[in-house]
Amino acid sequence: MTSHSPQLFSIVPGSTEPIYRQLVEQVRRLVAGGQLAPGDALPSVREVALQLAVNPMTVSKAYGLLELESVLERRRGVGMLVADRPRKRSGEGDINARLALLRPTLERAAREARELELDPDTVLSLFKAILKESP
Amino acid sequence: MTSHSPQLFSIVPGSTEPIYRQLVEQVRRLVAGGQLAPGDALPSVREVALQLAVNPMTVSKAYGLLELESVLERRRGVGMLVADRPRKRSGEGDINARLALLRPTLERAAREARELELDPDTVLSLFKAILKESP
Amino acid sequence: MTSHSPQLFSIVPGSTEPIYRQLVEQVRRLVAGGQLAPGDALPSVREVALQLAVNPMTVSKAYGLLELESVLERRRGVGMLVADRPRKRSGEGDINARLALLRPTLERAAREARELELDPDTVLSLFKAILKESP
Amino acid sequence: MTSHSPQLFSIVPGSTEPIYRQLVEQVRRLVAGGQLAPGDALPSVREVALQLAVNPMTVSKAYGLLELESVLERRRGVGMLVADRPRKRSGEGDINARLALLRPTLERAAREARELELDPDTVLSLFKAILKESP
């Protein structure tokens, strides 16, 4: 069964962050967050490449790295599946692990806010608005 | 008299963001935030290169791009100065301009939080803690 | 299919004008003159570097600056193309723009002729001969 | 006798052409054109430096190079004088020598005009206007 999630992935094409790495980190987060559960099938390389208007090799490279990391498993004739490693979902430790994945970006935002001499409360209310915006 | 700003700039060496671009954006923010005021001298190319353990050409490239943008001015035999363009500090428009510079990073954090299926309030309180932490 | 433009660019190696700037101005003129039309591919960095016996980074710097100016566009995995901006070719305004690009060099020549105490008519006939010579 | 020519020299500060070289070539032309005759005194280093708002070392370097070339002579306690080498003024050969000094700039202008796809006659009439303009 091929998942037809209309837009599981999204990339920022103008970024200096390489596309394959944007994909790798996105999958890691989706797995950590439980939106991709062990055994779930990922969209095929071609499908993703088409959706994102990206070279298939780029997607393939991301999948390959995730396989090396044991986040994904390659199943002959089937495609890539989320690996089922021992994962303690909905526990306390898990929340901390997920917060740890988010922390670097929050720290970057905090550093930039400081360099811009912005008031923490102003920044917090903007962030709150953005957070509750698109889900 | 050499300015001995102990660490005006900081870079993330492992990042995929090119070093010269990290520097460009950092200077833009420091100027927008007023920490670098028109007429201020920037640390010399060599000084920054030493502090960051980076090749002088990399710093020079950043300074050169900022000169093209008219954020900096080159003074023969003196060094780079912050350009004095008409800037309306401490006005409303200015705050919005600075928030606009911060927005992309906040949006990135929000997207990552969503992918991690993290509760907005949990994220906000972590961000609040980070924001009030290091200054 | 590699374009084999036998010698699109030429530089004066001994000049004090930096090579990258000679290239930038040359491309600007070729685009302004229409010899490089929007969508045209430029010779690759490596190709130009070989032809001119110059370091690839020098060519790359010129291309990068022209991209910042929106004279060129970078196409991933393809190379640099002439940007297709609204350009009014063969109009009056266009001729004036092109003459404006030439004026500084003509003024320099006039100043030098004056310093050499050369008769304007003598200078004009020499220039006429040179102009109709090499095309 | 110190010559007080209010502005014997002129430079283009924004140019990539080094100032000392602009000065060297200007003196060569003024000597070739006869505006500076053998035995004439040149303005002092300090005087030129003040007039042009340039570092005295830069002027000194230019004079030094012209001395090496035997275009100028250094006279202790007097200053720099134009050297009196055998020079056949107002003869045919001399005109050719002066035209030869001008030729590179004319060739550069012709090349630029060609790259701009400008009509030779248009270029010639612009040049004529400039030539008869400022003397």
Added chain:
DNA sequence: GTGGTCTAGACCACA
């Protein structure tokens, strides 16, 4: 194959 980034080190122009 394309362009981009970076290094280590040289030399130049200017103050």
Added chain:
DNA sequence: GTGGTCTAGACCACG
């Protein structure tokens, strides 16, 4: 001392 230019060569991202 300042910044600017260039080289030779390495490695990366993308197609």
